[in-house]
Amino acid sequence: MDKSNARLGWLFASPYLIYSLIFFLFPLLWATYLAFTNWNLIAPDYEFVGIQNFIEAFFSESVRAAFFVTYKFLGMFVPIVVGGALLLAMLIHSLPKFKGLFSVAFFLPYLASGVASAIVVNGILSHNSPFNIWLRGTFGLDIDWLGSSILAPLIIALMMAWKFAGYYALLFVAGLESIPKDVYEAAEMDGAVGIKKFWHVTIPMLYPSFYTVTILAVGLMFGIFTEPYVLTGGGPDLSTHTWQLEIYSQAFERLNAGYGTAIAVINSIVTFGSILVFRKILEKWGAKHGWE
Amino acid sequence: MKKFRLVLLLITVGFLAAGCQSGSGNGGGSDGEVEFEFWAAPNPAQEAFWEEMAEKYMEEEDNVSINVTPMPESPSSEAGIQSAIAAGNAPAISENISRGFAAQLAESSGIVPLNEFEGYDELIETREMEETMSSWQFTDDQQFVLPAYSNPMLFSWRTDILEDLGFDEAPRTFEEVVEVGETLKEEEPDKYLWARADLVKPNWSARWFDFFMLYNAASDGNNFVEANELVADEEAGIETFELFSEMAEGDMLLTREATDPFESGDTVMMDTGPWTFSYWDDKFPEMEQGETYELTMPPVPEDSDIENPKTFADTKGLSIYASATEEQQQAAFDFINWVYSNSENDLEWFEQTNLPPARDDLATNEAFTEFLDENPELQPYADNIPNAVPPIDSEQTAEIQELIGTEGLNPVVQGDKDAEQAWEDVMNAIDGVLE
Incomplete structure (x- = not known):
């Protein structure tokens, strides 16, 4: 690449780079600094407290809960959303026409407000909803959906999967469309049909889509806020208490902004580390199928 | 190269100017x-x-x-x-x-x-x-x-349901509340006295509309915290938790989300603010004061002044x-x-x-x-x-009220603690915060 091309590249990239500098890098540095203080966002004065905030966070029951709850959400959400999105994508891909229309239709939940969706789910699962009245009347089942520490996270994971499956399905559809027909023909000649073809050809050929979707889904789980905030408030017994709920509670309800920021820094390190692990696993799987 | 730097500089300045612009419009004007x-x-x-x-x-x-x-x-x-x-x-x-x-x-x-x-x-x-x-x-x-x-904050009572149960007026004491609840569960086992999902949630602000309504009534408005010192009325606190405990044990509390349970007659009492009435006018015109419901101040323990109780x-x-x-x-x-x-x-x-x-x-x-x-x-x-x-005036209000929930009200309603143990745990936990 010659110098003038490089300059042109920098020029075109500069708006985003400057945007990132102002809205991501500076706040990140500022937040890292704040994590070592006892500032409460309001007081004009504050003190440098060293690593005290980090030590406190390390021994905090609610921070520990946020750490484990996130992995619990990961374990539920990632398989459901990846499986659901793949299923939707196969469905859309197999349609003879109106693929675009159905893709948009399945994408729509992604645009729905988290608060509105949570209120709707709350209504559906409320004690006197038609659904629960039917369950009680027909099967004698009286289920406390959001009061159970097993069901509440599952419901939030399902709700998030409903919201994101259509979006991720678009990425899978793009992946399916890009698989060359002659790969399938070659596989058929080798005797791969039905589920075998799907398992040994389609899935490995979708590696780039799997990679993107999984990493996006993993990252998403470290930033959940609205759904548990509206539906459960982090309960019952901290079973839906996420990183963002803890940060919000500390920084804005208890005015411990310095401590809240320390938790945010820990959250970003955990997020970065977890994504790195998932990347490595996915890359290993990709390499096994010829993706370098 | 110079031109390139100039363009980059202009873009940078443009972005910085846009990013740093204050939108408050909060300055003093000219000419006084x-x-x-x-x-x-x-x-x-x-x-x-x-x-x-x-x-x-x-x-x-x-x-x-x-x-x-x-x-x-x-x-x-x-x-x-x-x-x-x-x-x-x-x-x-x-x-x-x-x-x-x-x-x-x-x-x-x-x-x-x-x-x-x-x-x-x-x-x-x-x-x-x-x-x-x-x-x-x-x-x-x-x-x-x-x-x-x-x-x-007042309590609404479904007077039409109370009449069916044989009560001429809304309960005014803790004992009468439990009596109404027991009669309700005998006559209508599927109904509840009070629907409030927040009773089992740690949300600190929810305590204003459950614990503090009844604690203020029980303690005759005694402060909870003063000058960062815990001055809560122990007897009133325990009596309040005991009422919740009795209601929970008698399956009188619906602690799941429910849509308009009071209006649909699934429950008999509801914590009510004046914002409720415009909603009733729109959706439940059949809710008529004196016919279907009555408003009362919170109930008080036995031997308390029922004429002039306090509330949140x-x-x-x-x-x-x-x-x-x-x-x-x-x-x-x-x-x-x-x-x-x-x-x-x-x-x-x-x-x-x-x-x-x-x-x-x-x-x-x-x-x-x-x-x-x-x-x-x-x-x-x-x-x-x-x-x-009014609410307590401590800078640790959120933590104090969260502890009232997590250490006291939530476990009492879930049947995990008795009233006295819950009160002791709440006091110890709040003392730790106020130290």
Whole structure:
């Protein structure tokens, strides 16, 4: 690449780079600094407290809960959303026409407000909803959906999967469309049909889509806020208490902004580390199928 | 190369300028004009009221310019205010400030004491709010909030269901509440006494509408925390937890989310604020005071004064921010002084929002008589303003109330602790926070 091309590249990239500098890098540095203080966002004065905030966070029951709850959400959400999105994508891909229309239709939940969706789910699962009245009347089942520490996270994971499956399905559809027909023909000649073809050809050929979707889904789980905030408030017994709920509670309800920021820094390190692990696993799987 | 650098520099400057532009419009004007920002509660009725007041005031005062905007909710109005203070974009004045949040702001010098403004004493006298303000006084004898409205929280009772159960009137004591609950479960096992999902949730603000309604009644309005010291009434606290425990044991509490359970007759009692009535007018016109429901102050333990019980005051008010200039602060105070010096403005507020103005004379002032006659369901709220206790004024309000939930109310309702153990655990945990 010659110098003038490089300059042109920098020029075109500069708006985003400057945007990132102002809205991501500076706040990140500022937040890292704040994590070592006892500032409460309001007081004009504050003190440098060293690593005290980090030590406190390390021994905090609610921070520990946020750490484990996130992995619990990961374990539920990632398989459901990846499986659901793949299923939707196969469905859309197999349609003879109106693929675009159905893709948009399945994408729509992604645009729905988290608060509105949570209120709707709350209504559906409320004690006197038609659904629960039917369950009680027909099967004698009286289920406390959001009061159970097993069901509440599952419901939030399902709700998030409903919201994101259509979006991720678009990425899978793009992946399916890009698989060359002659790969399938070659596989058929080798005797791969039905589920075998799907398992040994389609899935490995979708590696780039799997990679993107999984990493996006993993990252998403470290930033959940609205759904548990509206539906459960982090309960019952901290079973839906996420990183963002803890940060919000500390920084804005208890005015411990310095401590809240320390938790945010820990959250970003955990997020970065977890994504790195998932990347490595996915890359290993990709390499096994010829993706370098 | 020079051209490239120039273009890059221009883009950088453009972005920085756009990013750093202040949108507050909170500065002083020219030619002696004072301009300030007023943040109204994010509620169309309240916003419309303050916009109208600002317009009228600006017609009289040429040198004042007030910009009324709804306060940001991201995700709560408190968080929006904190972010604005941190970013240097706080308004000169805002409403929607609770006593607990004011304590946090005052501790950090984010707001200024109102009693130091010229004209403060006249304002309190003109608006007839000496008694109300006495319960709002902070432990350092300062007044950081001017309460705009005060909702004494009441309980609604389904009198039609009570009659079917053989009760002529709503229960007034804890014992009578349990008796109603027991009869209800015998006659209608699928129904509940009270539906409140928050009873098993740790949300600190939910404690205002369950624990504090009953604790204030049981303790005759005894403070919970004073000057960062725990002064809670032990007997009242245990009695309150015992009531919850008995209701939980008798399966009288529905702690799951439910849609309009009181209105549909699935429950018999409900904590009720005046905002409920416009909803009932729209969706449940069959809810008629005296026919289907009755409003009462919270029940009290046996041997307590049932004639004049206390309750929690859902009350919020106006605060002036320290970040504003002195001219803006005084202009903001003069504006609220002007608004509240005329009871007609309070009447207009009451009509538009249904929220009772925080005045001692609301039930007796003739300015409000006609409106209260037309809206009899609001009369008990007006009558009980002096019996309503505002939230605790500790900067640790959120932590204290969260502990009341997690260490006390939540486990009691879930049957994991008895009342005495729960009270002891709550006290120990709060002591740890206040140390």
